[in-house]
Amino acid sequence: MTEQTAPKSPVTTEQFIEEIKEQLKYNQGVTVEQATDADIYVASSLAVRRHLMDSWTTTQKDTVEGNTKAVGYLSAEFLMGKQLRNALLNLGMLSEFDDAVKALGHDPQLVVDAEYEPGLGNGGLGRLAACFIDSLASLGVPAFGYGIQYKYGIFKQEFDAEGKQVERPDYWLANEEPWGHIDYNRSQKVSFGGSVVEEDGKKVWKPAWSVRAVPVDYMVPGYASGRVNTLRLWSAKSYDEFDLLTFNKSEYLDAVKPQVEAENISKILYPEDSTPQGKRLRLEQQYFFVAASLHDAIRVFYPGQDKPDLTTFPNKITFQLNDTHPVIGIPELMRILIDEYGYDWNTAWDITTKTFNYTCHTLLPEALEVWPVDLISELLPRHMQIINEINDHFLEELKGLTRDKERINRMRIVTEGDYPQVRMAYLATAGGSHVNGVAELHSQLLKDVTLRDFSDLFPKKFTNVTNGVTPRRFIRLANPRLSALITEGLGTDKWLSDLELLQGLAPLANDDEFVKKFAEVKHANKVAFANFAKDRYGFDANPDTMFNTMVKRLHEYKRQSLKILALIARYAAIKNGTINADDVLPRTVFFGAKAAPGYYMAKLTIQLINNVARVVNNDPDVKGKLAVHFPANYNVRLAQHLIPATELDEQISQAGKEASGTGNMKFALNGALTVGTLDGANVEIRERVGAENFFLFGMTVDEVDALYEEGYNPAKYYEADPRLKMAIDMISNGTFSDGDRNTYAPLVADWLTKDYFMTLADFTSYADIQYQIEDLYRNPMEWNRKAILNVANTGFFSSDRSMEDYLERIWHTGPLA
Ligand code: Z15
Incomplete structure (x- = not known):
């Protein structure tokens, strides 16, 4: 740039x-x-x-x-934050x-x-989409974000008296909303259900019902590019004509029922993050926004043309599929080309495969969407026919590439058996030009494990694009003090559009005056956060303690439980004098996390954290040494306040489970040091900032695999490390549940008998590295030097760079002239 x-x-x-x-x-x-x-x-x-x-x-x-070919970023989530x-x-x-x-x-x-704040996303995937469209506009690349304007965004989180998560509706549209421009004149009709009949030898879909997709447009202003792109979020409205037949025969209320139900499609964001639920309404949402978007692109690029030459479509726009959620777009474009515009199969397939690319955001195989054939047949009968045909053609193609019948069978898009299913990741891989993972390690594991057969036969399809974050929102807006210091240090503010310029700060890590200024900025941010927290949440945080943060969705693989176990162990050690009180480095720990409403273990972990906080914060024995705060409803706004004030960031997922992470990038860019595993983008952050400026602990992907292989027994680790034993025993004996021994029994039982994500196996190395962390923190000049080197060396993680990688490796387009 x-x-x-x-x-x-x-x-x-x-x-x-x-x-x-x-x-x-x-x-x-x-x-x-x-x-x-x-x-x-x-x-x-x-x-x-x-x-x-x-x-x-x-x-x-x-x-x-x-x-210039445009980019269409198809995403079920855009977590925009305030505008x-x-x-x-x-x-x-x-x-x-x-x-x-x-x-x-x-x-x-x-x-x-x-x-x-519009909360139209769950976590990393939705926020990434928001960063990407910001960067595309800033680069001057013509682009559309396409998604859904949910009436209810991600739920508002509250905690009840017992510390349990309570979900409240996020009815954000009940407030005046000056940014979205609703454009009734450019709506699209999206149909569902019915059947497919033969007419003149052609397959004709006779849908049973339709909804009107109305675009709500948001401006996406570029930074200093003079460009403003569009985020087009579809809202479902019913058609005003209703079923007069029903009306005559029976009741008015029966007659309007389908209309009322149509509007349900865009009513609510599904609150699951990387755990698909397979619900019918979700598939309706997916088809709703994708069908509307594809038709919209044809309208935009072939204005007023009845018989457009759609063989040029891939030169007009390239569509990125953000995870499997929009993958139904592949059969939909085939249907549009064949049924609506009369192209033959091969021409349609050529256009379609040139138009789409797919980004995978996960490594958990159970997180890849599969839809029952029965459900697709009922909701989108014509699409199911097309998917079957794609599957048949694909299997034919595979026969030309390999004689390994088992491999071909493993690669079926539509599975066999009594309950056949459509594997959306496979459909996306077969139906697009490129597949990418979101960090080096993730892309490698995608090729080696999750999509192994595909990468063996189509190696050129696979590539990596490491995620990034926008420096405008997450440095300039979130951290004005650091921004001013960076500009002072570099003698220019051009770093905001060329983040690699941050490297110019590296020599200043040896300049004591600069290091002191940096320390002052961090301290001022801590004071500002403490004031914000007092005002907004009512708790006192002492800015003269280390600020240590773990914020992200609550998921077992992310291992908030590892953090809480180590914290309890530390609490116990201070309390019973295992550590000399004078040797304790005062720490304030912040958590922020929402759990999917139906995710039992995650919700129980939230309850545990809240109750550990209650006990620790009220215990005079540890006063001034340890405090724990869990502000409810972590969102983009809270991120913007908390990240700049953080000194130590936690990225402690089990190796091989976090596809990338993007919080890790935001923290490093704001001068926090990371304690983390070799997972996702942590690997690349550590490579860039230097091993000596990153607190690494825990097993590697290979070690994790080997341990699964040999048979993992978590109880062994419980017996081996007295700190861990103490922590788990305190949870079981009711220390954090007013003496009740049952409250956390499911968590304890899981840790001791299953512990799928090997929290216990990584406990000792995690607890041990805390001594190193604290030793360094006792030397503020050295700590801050390392923090500056984190800022200086993470310019790579700008989403501007991610976009340039997509442009070069996948989209093959660029800025408007
Ligand atoms: C989501 O937020 C992510 C992956 C998913 O498959 C879904 Cl459904 C939601 C996250 C990854 O967990 C995270 O590692 C990554 O940084 C982020 O997407 C953006 O790529």
């Missing part, structure tokens, strides 16, 4: 004040005196949107009329906004807080 300096504001503060006033008057209908923070938020957002409008229109026009400050940054208006809002008598922070 060609680096840019910060854009210059299109308005003066005085002009912006007038623009806000105008919106208050003509949109909000309130006087300046009456205006609440929320009014100011809406008015300034609308004013900001107007400044993006010209670039948005020209970008759309250039996208359609230019000769206002991001738009201001990209327009160069941050300080004009602050000054204007103050002049109007409001606190800028309260005004941006009035924005309700």
Whole structure:
């Protein structure tokens, strides 16, 4: 990317004040005196949107009329986070906004807080999609994000009196939402069910019901690129014509029922993260947004054409399938080409395979979606025929490539037997040009294990693109103090569009003055977070202790349990004097995690963490030495506050289970050191920052495999390390459940008898490395030198670089001229 300096504001503060006033008057209908923070938020957002409008229109026009192939990023999730400050940054208006809002008598922070965060994603996968579209716009690449405008986003998490997770609906659209532009005139019809009949030797789908997919458009402003792309999120509306036959015969309410049900399609985001549920409504959602998006792309790129030449479609747009969720797009494009436009099979297949590429985001085989043939046949009968035909053609093709019948059988897209299923990852691999994993290790394991047969026969399809994060949101907006120091250190702010420039900070790790300034920035961030936490959650965090954070979805493979066991062991050691009180390095541990509502073990782990926090924080014996906080409802906003204040980050998944991780990148870029396993992108982070600047522990992928192989017995580890035994015993004897020995029995039983993710086997090395961590922390200059080297050496993990890799290796396109 060609680096840019910060854009210059299109308005003066005085002009912006007038623009806000105008919106208050003509949109909000309130006087300046009456205006609440929320009014100011809406008015300034609308004013900001107007400044993006010209670039948005020209970008759309250039996208359609230019000769640059566009990118369509198909994703069931876009976890955008708040919009206002991001738009201001990209327009160069941050300080004009602050000054204007103050002049109007409001606190800028309260005004941006009035924005309700759109939680249209679960975790890493959805946030990655948001970072990617930010980077595409910043690179000036024509691109569309395509997804669903869920009426209810990821649930709001609360904790009850017992520390259990309670899920509350996230009805974000109940608030005024100035960013989404609903465009009724560009809706698409999406149909379901019914049957397929033969007419004139052609297969004709006679669907039973349809919904109207209405686009809601969000601007995606690039940083200093002058480009504004589009995120098009589909919302399901019913058609107003309803079944008059039913109406005449029976009841009005019966007649409107299908209409009401149609709107359910985009009502709620599924709260499972990397554990598919296989529910019918979910498949309806997937088909709904993918079908609407493909038709939309044809409308956009062949305006007004009845008989477009769709053999040029792959030159107009390339579609990236974000995980298996949008893979039904492959048979849908085949259906559009054959049934709607009359192409023959081979031409349609050629267009389709050139159009799609697939990104896999997991290593857990059980996390790859499979849909029962029965369900697809019922919901999308024509698609099931096409999938069967794809399967037949594919098996034929395989016969030409290998004589290994077993291998061919293993590669079936549609399985055999009484309950045949469609393996969506296989369909995606067969039906697209490229397959990529999201970190080096993950891509390697994909080739060697998960999609082994495919990579053996189609080695050229497979590639890696290591994930990245946007430095605009996660450094500049989240950490203004560090941003200013980086700019000071480098003598330029161009790093925001060319993050490898951070390398220029490496020599400053030896400059004591700079190291002190860096330490001051971190301390100021800790103080700011402590104030935020007090204000927002009501707890006191002492900024003069080490801030140690583990934030991510709650999942057994991520091993929050390892962290909590080590923490309990530490608590016990301080309490019973195993460690001399003066030798204890004061630590404050922060957790943030949502569990899927139906994931029992994950929810029990949340309850345990909350109760450990309660006991530890109320125990005078460890006061000032150890504190644990678990702010509820971890989301993008909390990430933006907590990451800059963190000194030690936890990335402790079992090796070979976390595909990449992206939190790891955000923390390193904000000057935290990582304690982590050789998993996902940790491997690449450690390579770049240097082994001496990363706290590595635990088994490798090979060691994990060998241990599974020889037969894993967790109880052995419980017996072998007294610290571990003590921790587990305290949980079983009711220390964290008011004496009740049953509360956590399922967790304890699992650890001692199964422990699939080998938490116990990694405990000792994890507990041991804490001494190294604490020794280093006692030497602030050395700790901060290493932290600076983490910042300096992780510029690679910008999502701008990820996008450049996709452009070069997969999409073969680039910026608009
Ligand atoms: C999800 O958030 C991820 C993978 C999935 O298969 C699903 Cl369904 C959701 C995550 C990975 O767990 C994480 O390692 C990765 O960094 C992220 O996707 C983005 O690639």
